[in-house]
Amino acid sequence: xxxxxxxxxxxxxxxxxxxxxxxxxxxxxxxxxxxxxxxxxxxxxxxxxxxxxxxxxxxxxxxxxxxxxxxxxxxxxxxxxxxxxxxxxxxxxxxxxxxxxxxxxxxxxxxxxxxxxxxxxxxxxxxxxxxxxxxxxxxxxxxxxxxxxxxxxxxxxxxxxxxxxxxxxxxxxxxxxxxxxxxxxxxxxxxxxxxxxxxxxxxxxxxxxxxxxxxxxxxxxxxxxxxxxxxxxxxxxxxxxxxxxxxxxxxxxxxxxxxxxxxxxxxxxxxxxxxxxxxxxxxxxxxxxxxxxxxxxxxxxxxxxxx
Amino acid sequence: xxxxxxxxxxxxxxxxxxxxxxxxxxxxxxxxxxxxxxxxxxxxxxxxxxxxxxxxxxxxxxxxxxxxxxxxxxxxxxxxxxxxxxxxxxxxxxxxxxxxxxxxxxxxxxxxxxxxxxxxxxxxxxxxxxxxxxxxxxxxxxxxxxxxxxxxxxxxxxxxxxxxxxxxxxxxxxxxxxxxxxxxxxxxxxxxxxxxxxxxxxxxxxxxxxxxxxxxxxxxxxxxxxxxxxxxxxxxxxxxxxxxxxxxxxxxxxxxxxxxxxxxxxxxxxxxxxxxxxxxxxxxxxxxxxxxxxxxxxxxxxxxxxx
Numbered sequence: 238x239x240x241x242x243x244x245x246x247x248x249x250x251x252x253x254x255x256x257x258x259x260x261x262x263x264x265x266x267x268x269x270x271x272x273x274x275x276x277x278x279x280x281x282x283x284x285x286x287x288x289x290x291x292x293x294x295x296x297x298x299x300x301x302x303x304x305x306x307x308x309x310x311x312x313x314x315x316x317x318x319x320x321x322x323x324x325x326x327x328x329x330x331x332x333x334x335x336x337x338x339x340x341x342x343x344x345x346x347x348x349x350x351x352x353x354x355x356x357x358x359x360x361x362x363x364x365x366x367x368x369x370x371x372x373x374x375x376x377x378x379x380x381x382x383x384x385x386x387x388x389x390x391x392x393x394x395x396x397x398x399x400x401x402x403x404x405x406x407x408x409x410x411x412x413x414x415x416x417x418x419x420x421x422x423x424x425x426x427x428x429x430x431x432x433x434x435x436x437x438x439x440x441x442x443x444x445x446x447x448x449x450x451x452x453x454x455x456x457x458x459x460x461x462x463x464x465x466x467x468x469x470x471x472x473x474x475x476x477x478x479x480x481x482x483x484x485x486x487x488x489x490x491x492x493x494x495x496x497x498x499x500x501x502x503x504x505x506x507x508x509x510x511x512x513x514x515x516x517x518x519x520x521x522x523x524x525x526x527x528x529x530x531x532x533x534x535x536x537x538x539x540x541x542x543x544x
Numbered sequence: 545x546x547x548x549x550x551x552x553x554x555x556x557x558x559x560x561x562x563x564x565x566x567x568x569x570x571x572x573x574x575x576x577x578x579x580x581x582x583x584x585x586x587x588x589x590x591x592x593x594x595x596x597x598x599x600x601x602x603x604x605x606x607x608x609x610x611x612x613x614x615x616x617x618x619x620x621x622x623x624x625x626x627x628x629x630x631x632x633x634x635x636x637x638x639x640x641x642x643x644x645x646x647x648x649x650x651x652x653x654x655x656x657x658x659x660x661x662x663x664x665x666x667x668x669x670x671x672x673x674x675x676x677x678x679x680x681x682x683x684x685x686x687x688x689x690x691x692x693x694x695x696x697x698x699x700x701x702x703x704x705x706x707x708x709x710x711x712x713x714x715x716x717x718x719x720x721x722x723x724x725x726x727x728x729x730x731x732x733x734x735x736x737x738x739x740x741x742x743x744x745x746x747x748x749x750x751x752x753x754x755x756x757x758x759x760x761x762x763x764x765x766x767x768x769x770x771x772x773x774x775x776x777x778x779x780x781x782x783x784x785x786x787x788x789x790x791x792x793x794x795x796x797x798x799x800x801x802x803x804x805x806x807x808x809x810x811x812x813x814x815x816x817x818x819x820x821x822x823x824x825x826x827x828x829x830x831x832x833x834x835x836x837x838x839x840x841x842x843x844x845x846x847x848x849x850x851x
Contacts, residue, residue, distance in 0.1 A: 384841055384842065389841075389842035389843075390842055417841070418838070419841035419842075421759075421763070421801045421804040421805050422759075422760060422763040422801075422805070423763070423804065423805035423806060424804065424805075446756070447834065447838045448797065448800070448801075448834040448835075448838055448840075448841065449753070449756055449758075449759055449797055449834045450759050450760070450801065451756075452728075452729075452756055452757050452759075452760050453729060453757070453759050453760020453761070453763050453764075454760070456728070456729040456730070456760050456763075456764065457760075457763065483834075483837075483838060490755065490756055493755070494728045494729075494755075494757065497728040497730065497731065498728050498729070498730035498731075499730060527754065527755040527756045527790075528755075530790075531725070531754045531755055531790060533755075534691055534696075534724070534726035534755065535691065535696035535697055535726070536696075
């Protein structure tokens with residue numbers, strides 16, 4: 238594999254936090270984002286514009302964005318599920334990008350966002366247009382693209398058709414998301430190839446560690462030329478409407494893996510490990526990353542040899 | 545990737561147990577092996593013939609093998625580090641195979657087995673000959689083939705030279721082992737290709753989950769045509785002389801991943817998950833596999849949909 242640049246989209250402030258029981262203070266969310274920027278994050282899903290009654294952790298979306306301040310070279314993303322979300326996102330004046338979610342199954346769509354796949358696809362053109370009018374990029378995440386917690390396996394043909402419909406609306410990027418952590422590397426290869434058949438747009442991955450496949454899945458995606466990957470500092474995360482979903486791929490683990498494979502990411506592994514540990518302390522949960530436990534290899538302080 | 549058969553070598557009774565503090569009763573070790581056979585294991589590293597003062601968990605090697613009984617179609621393996629180990633292994637009359645360890649660094653070799661790489665290689669022909677005289681296969685595991693806990697990165701040229709020397713002695717198989725869990729999939733691809741340049745023998749992998757890369761590493765090996773992989777039920781294991789090493793790839797996780805990728809292994813994921821949980825209960829430690837926590841996907845009992 239040739240040396241290439243890989244890109245990590247830091248989703249800890251949104252996907253990382255949204256499923257945690259303890260609601261984090263607004264100033265701590267802002268401090269987290271500052272720590273992530275200091276650790277090299279250049280694209281950050283900072284918050285979600287979702288119903289505060291359904292996801293209390295995201296109720297302070299506007300206040301978080303107001304507190305981040307200008308950071309040239311850093312793109313901030315807001316997750317949106319509908320027109321109302323885009324209106325709120327645009328009104329902040331603080332975002333570079335909205336990330337719109339299209340569920341690949343109606344069961345998950347109804348649970349996650351009260352929409353079927355068709356309803357979500359139907360609203361995409363207006364979402365795209367509202368964002369474009371405000372000068373924001375629109376990226377689209379296909380949720381449960383590898384499998385659904387309610388329906389199990391989802392035919393690849395359905396993914397191909399959904400991506401074709403999404404591509405027709407001309408977003409800036411499409412993420413093929415394993416929302417629940419059921420994908421294996423062989424699935425990644427076959428599904429990304431299927432998506433490529435109908436979509437020439439830039440692609441992004443999103444993997445969870447539910448079944449410990451996330452790092453291998455990213456490697457499989459890199460082999461397909463997909464170089465942009467969501468990850469969460471500390472490996473926290475999971476969807477409140479995706480039962481059993483484990484944490485996101487940990488940013489520090491993914492960056493270490495990519496660096497060892499000859500890629501650059503711009504992420505400082507030690508610094509993002511510390512940021513992950515810090516937010517986990519705030520949440521009162523243990524960090525889930527391998528870097529937080531075993532640390533990187535090689536280490537600068539190997540154990541003393543046997544003499 | 546075409547559908548192929550993959551093979552899992554079950555190392556739970558040896559690599560899985562050897563680093564656990566609680567010494568397991570001989571009858572529980574025998575019961576574990578019987579559970580693993582019932583779950584589909586057909587090649588099992590049953591014990592190690594090592595110094596009981598250094599690895600107390602393996603002190604009852606002969607008694608374990610005496611208690612297993614005949615199981616047609618199941619190959620039992622004994623780990624050996626020297627002539628004395630082979631003598632003991634042969635004397636049991638219960639084994640099909642000895643697995644001899646060649647350390648790729650002198651630092652690890654002295655810590656693990658009191659031998660340098662050169663000393664270990666020098667003893668291999670006689671080990672091979674003693675095993676052959678007793679009708680046993682000899683397989684050779686190259687330890688710390690991806691990196692050393694004491695020396696850090698190990699040049700690929702050193703691996704190539706060690707494997708060339710091993711291949712010259714004509715063993716039945718060579719395992720390229722990531723003893724400490726530092727390999728990423730890109731390393732697997734490059735090192736297995738380097739090994740292939742000098743060795744036409746069957747190859748085997750051995751990965752640890754220290755940095756959550758084991759499943760992706762196996763997938764990378766499968767893409768290189770290497771279809772035999774060590775794994776441990778419950779994901780337990782680690783080397784007492786490899787500081788910081790995490791558990792082995794869990795058999796149940798690996799079997800699930802391989803099945804999802806279109807391969808057959810003969811392993812019953814649910815049964816080996818139960819076997820892993822059982823031995824972890826005996827040890828008083830939590831199982832480390834994803835299957836023991838999240839379970840397989842798809843599940844036969846999906847959560848109730850949103851209605």
